[in-house]
Amino acid sequence: MDFKKQITDTINKSIIVKEDLLKNNMIDKINKAVNLMIKCYKNNNKVLLCGNGGSAADAQHIAAELSGKFYKDRPPLFAQALHVNTSYLTAIANDYSYEYIFERLIESNGRSGDILVGLSTSGNSKNVLNAMKKAKDKGLNTIGFTGETGGRMKKYSDILLNAPSKDTPRIQEAHILIGHILCKLVEEELFKEQK
Secondary structure (H helix, E strand, C coil), X not given: CCCHHHHHHHHHHHHHHHHHCCCCCHHHHHHHHHHHHHHHHHCCCCEEEECCCHHHHHHHHHHHHHHCCCCCCCCCCXXXXXXXXXXXXXXXXXXXXXXXXXXXXXXXXXXXXXXXXXXXXXXXXXXXXXHHHHHHHHCCEEXXXXXXXXXXXXXXCCEEEECCCCCHHHHHHHHHHHHHHHHHHHHHHHCCCCC
16 A cells, blocks of 8 residues: 555645744744743742643653753753652542642642643643643643644643644644753753753
8 A cells, every 4th residue: 555645745734833833923932931941940940741642741751851851961850740640640530530630739749930831732621721720829830732722721821832733643743842942942051061
């Protein structure tokens, strides 16, 4: 079977979304997110991330780049994906409801000056929305990674990084590109003296 046309079409659709990131104020919004994260870390605060499914994987990926390293061998930065403790996750989902799994961690671990990065391609994931609301109540800064419309999450995002697409895979590809940009620039600024 020959899938070359479908492969080419998929790559071209991904390229179009990435080209669209260069428009509609997205560069300014990414720049604001970089500066917010730098300020957060300079003030000894932390970055918390949450999402479901592929967005959970992206949250974990970004957290790993920050807490491990991106390019430089340097001290770790505090970044944590909130879904990685499966015992906690299943206990809260069972005892309360899945929609509270992230909110309760923000309640216990979030501090004023921290950042919550919420990832939801629709912008409407109830558990991410609840975490974003709780974060705003507690004085955390919020960055929303969403699709084109921003969904309900735009209301709770200090900075909305809404990928210019309605197609989940293309949105997630844009999210990881933006995540890599954030990690690279934060690392470069905070560890300028390290080669």
